[in-house]
Every structure is written in structure tokens, then in C-alpha cells.
Amino acid sequence: MRFSLVGFILIMAAAIFSIQKSQSPVVSPVPDTPPSSPITVLFPRKKNPDELQKKIVSLIGNTWKNYSVYVKDYSSDFTVGINESVIFTAASVNKIPILASLYVRVQKKQIDLDTPITLQASDIQDYGTGTIRYDPPGTSYSVKTLARLMMQKSDNTAAFLLANYVIGVDAIQSELTAWGLTQTDMTDNKTSNKDMERMLAKIYTGGIANTALTQEMLAFMKDSDFEDRIPILLPKDVTVYHKTGDEDGAVHDVGIIEYKEKKYYLGVFTSDIADEDQAKKLIGTISKTVYDFLK
Numbered sequence: 001m002r003f004s005l006v007g008f009i010l011i012m013a014a015a016i017f018s019i020q021k022s023q024s025p026v027v028s029p030v031p032d033t034p035p036s037s038p039i040t041v042l043f044p045r046k047k048n049p050d051e052l053q054k055k056i057v058s059l060i061g062n063t064w065k066n067y068s069v070y071v072k073d074y075s076s077d078f079t080v081g082i083n084e085s086v087i088f089t090a091a092s093v094n095k096i097p098i099l100a101s102l103y104v105r106v107q108k109k110q111i112d113l114d115t116p117i118t119l120q121a122s123d124i125q126d127y128g129t130g131t132i133r134y135d136p137p138g139t140s141y142s143v144k145t146l147a148r149l150m151m152q153k154s155d156n157t158a159a160f161l162l163a164n165y166v167i168g169v170d171a172i173q174s175e176l177t178a179w180g181l182t183q184t185d186m187t188d189n190k191t192s193n194k195d196m197e198r199m200l201a202k203i204y205t206g207g208i209a210n211t212a213l214t215q216e217m218l219a220f221m222k223d224s225d226f227e228d229r230i231p232i233l234l235p236k237d238v239t240v241y242h243k244t245g246d247e248d249g250a251v252h253d254v255g256i257i258e259y260k261e262k263k264y265y266l267g268v269f270t271s272d273i274a275d276e277d278q279a280k281k282l283i284g285t286i287s288k289t290v291y292d293f294l295k
Contacts, residue, residue, distance in 0.1 A: 047294070049079060055293070056289065056290075059285055059286055064270055064282075065272055067082070067268070068084055070194065070267045071266055078294070084267075088192065090189050090190055090245060092244060093254055094189055096199055096254075099220065100217075104209065111167075114143070114144065115166075125159075128246075131153060151221055154225070183195045192269075197254075200254065222240065229244060229283040238291065239257070239258040240257050240258075243255065250270055250271050252267075252268060253283050254269075262294060268283045
């Protein structure tokens, strides 16, 4: 009887131990890469403008002494400004306001794009870029052709004809002042990154003309003869509406970049540049850095 009681106790103890062991939690191995938190997927970390600014400043280093870089994302309040309100010689960037002022008048039916303009010998601007200067006096061009050549080929004679005879420099300046471009002077050929962002945004968003005319203006700023700066390192499916500017020691490019839902402005102005080819490449690198950061 005593042996049976001891045996019963041992059997019961073994049973209880077995049950406790079977109820111990099973610990799975920790995965090498934990899954993304639903919170971080729904609410991604907000991009910090200071991070992009540091990248840009680091890229430029001591290569440039006088420059302006301005980035503005149109899908958020993200902006990066480095000397964005400093005034620079505009060079051919001033052709953007000429285009805008022209199409305001086309929209109002004050100017017909098919109107012929006849070139006189005194109109030829024999410097810089463009092909009209090689045409004989007496050659005629439609207003639309002049606008296209001014933007795609940065033709200086086309810009001269439009600004001085078709629109009027004073009329362009008055319009710019009304639009709030207080740092742009057409006579002295000066502007700032802040002004050019405002000007391009006005064109891009239909603030100058209707949809058809807006698309025409943007087409003149796409696939120009000068794709060696902002667009050069970007993927082929990225669209860039932009205008370059060149002068001795100055290399610029300003534009609006589209990639799927992403739309943003990038402008780069420089002065006192020793190596203009290097400056163009550096603008391209800055553009790719901004694109990678924002996309």
C-alpha cells in the first residue's frame, strides 16, 4: 500500500511537469530584416530641407564663390534656398519674361502669332547663340517662329525683335512689376532665382494663358538645344521645362521638373566662373542630387 502511494505521487508529479513544459511559450527566431512598421508606411519621415542643402553645399565646395540655388517642391512646403534672392545677370534667362509677356497678349488677342516680322540689318544681334543673324535682311518670320527660336535655340535676334518691336521692353517691365517680380530688370538684364521661380510657376499653372497656349509655351522650353545642365543626368522619362543662360563667367539654368506626380522648381545661377564646362556638369550633378532626394 505504501509503495503504491509513493508511485502514485511520482506519476502525478511527472504529469504536472509535462503539462507545464508543454505550455511554455515557443520563441521564434528574430528575422534578419524586421518588416516595416505600418506607421512608417502610412506616415513617412518628412524630408528635411537642411539635409538637401548640406548635400548641395558639399557638392559645390570651393568650386564656386558666387552662386544661387533654389528648390521648391510644388506638392509640399519643401524649399531649399541658397542666396535665392540675390540678383544676378540674367543672360538668356530673361527670355522667359519675354515669352510670358508675349503670350499674355496672344491670350488677349492683342497679338496674332501668325503675324510676319521682317528682319532689318539693324536688328541683327551678332553675338551669342541663334541662327537668324546669318539670314539676309528682308527675311520674314512669324511671331510664333520667333518665340520658338528664342526659347529652343536661345536666338538673341529673335528675342530682340519680340522685346523691342512686337511687345516693347517698357511694357514687359510693367507686367513683371505687376506680377511681383521686383528683382527683375529687363533693361539691365538682371534677375533672381526667387523671381524666376515665380515666373515659371505662373506660366506652368496657366496664369499666363489658356491650356493650349500654355502647352505651346512649355513645349518651347522642352528639348531645347541646351540640355547639358538640369536634364543631363536625369532619367529619360523625366520632363524638364527650362531655360539656360550663359555669359562670360556666368552659367545658369532654371526650370520646372516633372516626374509622375512629383513637380518641383530648380534654379541655379552663378557668376565669376573660371571653368564654364565644369560649371555645367556641376549643375547637372546638383540636379540629379535634388531629383534623388525628392522623388
